[in-house]
Amino acid sequence: MSTTQCNLVAQGFQPGSCTVTTRGRSLPACEATLRQHNGMPERLIHSVHLSRPENYLSVYQSGCNMSCKKCHSWRFSQEATGDWMSPSEIMKHAIAYEKQVTLWEPREKATAWHAHDTCRCCGSCVLYGIRPQGCPGILEPNQIILSPQGYGPARNILAFTGGDVTCRPDFYGLCTQGVKERTRLWVLIETNGYGLTPDNLNLLKESGVDAFWLDIKAYESQHHRWLTGCDNVRILRLPEEILARGFVLEVLSLHIPGLVEAEELGDIAGLLAAVDSTIPFTILAFFPEYRMTDTRPPTVTEMLQAYKNCKDRGLKKIRLGNLGVFIKSQKDLEALEAELDPDAF
Numbered sequence: 001m002s003t004t005q006c007n008l009v010a011q012g013f014q015p016g017s018c019t020v021t022t023r024g025r026s027l028p029a030c031e032a033t034l035r036q037h038n039g040m041p042e043r044l045i046h047s048v049h050l051s052r053p054e055n056y057l058s059v060y061q062s063g064c065n066m067s068c069k070k071c072h073s074w075r076f077s078q079e080a081t082g083d084w085m086s087p088s089e090i091m092k093h094a095i096a097y098e099k100q101v102t103l104w105e106p107r108e109k110a111t112a113w114h115a116h117d118t119c120r121c122c123g124s125c126v127l128y129g130i131r132p133q134g135c136p137g138i139l140e141p142n143q144i145i146l147s148p149q150g151y152g153p154a155r156n157i158l159a160f161t162g163g164d165v166t167c168r169p170d171f172y173g174l175c176t177q178g179v180k181e182r183t184r185l186w187v188l189i190e191t192n193g194y195g196l197t198p199d200n201l202n203l204l205k206e207s208g209v210d211a212f213w214l215d216i217k218a219y220e221s222q223h224h225r226w227l228t229g230c231d232n233v234r235i236l237r238l239p240e241e242i243l244a245r246g247f248v249l250e251v252l253s254l255h256i257p258g259l260v261e262a263e264e265l266g267d268i269a270g271l272l273a274a275v276d277s278t279i280p281f282t283i284l285a286f287f288p289e290y291r292m293t294d295t296r297p298p299t300v301t302e303m304l305q306a307y308k309n310c311k312d313r314g315l316k317k318i319r320l321g322n323l324g325v326f327i328k329s330q331k332d333l334e335a336l337e338a339e340l341d342p343d344a345f
Helices: 029-033 087-098 113-117 170-182 198-207 221-228 235-244 262-275 300-312 330-339
Strands: 019-022 025-028 034-037 040-051 056-061 083-085 145-147 150-152 157-162 186-191 211-215 248-255 281-285 318-321
Touching: 019 029, 025 029, 029 034, 029 040, 040 087, 040 145, 040 157, 040 170, 056 087, 087 157, 087 170, 157 170, 170 186, 170 198, 198 235, 211 235, 235 248, 235 262, 248 262, 248 300, 262 281, 262 300, 281 300, 300 318, 300 330
Parallel strands: 056 157, 157 186, 186 211, 211 248, 248 281, 281 318
Antiparallel strands: 019 025, 034 040, 040 056, 040 083, 145 150
């Protein structure tokens, strides 16, 4: 497909790093994972299920407009695999899921961040009848159900995750309209941000999308381009643009030793704090995957320093994630408990 057919180019922007493989061919993600079938748009979807620890219905998409070297979904985001689904089929999944919902959240909690407020997904209350130390103590055992990724509640949220072709927003818009017409679910898009141009944001707003989980890969442009194949100038403006349109926003970034470390994560936090100091920000610990299997995970000391740097920049809601990657001993856990706010992990 030539760049003249690219929706980003048509709007005056550079195309993404969006080549994926399918049946031995290399194609732009939008061409490999979007199609018209019997007059209806369809998207290549890897799977749809209740995910943990987010505790919402996740639609795992094939194909992506970035080629991240650290991608943990590369088996279906960089290689186009899955089943073709129309907006009406996504709506059917939403209708079925709504019947399973055990926790009704307000719109301002239509995030992965707020899942942590009510459940730690250990399953102890169901399996053993015991609430462990650290349990929020909010939910009853009958609100905890089993899904493919473990125990937890089912919150009234549908999320698009995995790959990302928000550069072609029409499919997301049609899905959201159907979900909103037939259910009481909030709609969240997990995104790298590259496809969220002003026009595309406006379309998604008009369609009824509620929230974004924005993955800011790096603050330094050279780091971002090395990681993803794309520039990040527009992405760094997105927190302000997203909030200005009334969306709910949360942000995440990975601590990647030797690349995106504590100082750079502090810069991202400072950018967010300048927009709104209450934007929820999750610092995830990197773990080796895809084309970065030789890069080590961060240590507990490095994660602590990143947390402190972000807090010093004025951001109020900071949480560490992928705890099992860097907590290796009781000593590590005690170090976190001594240094962090109680709700930071």
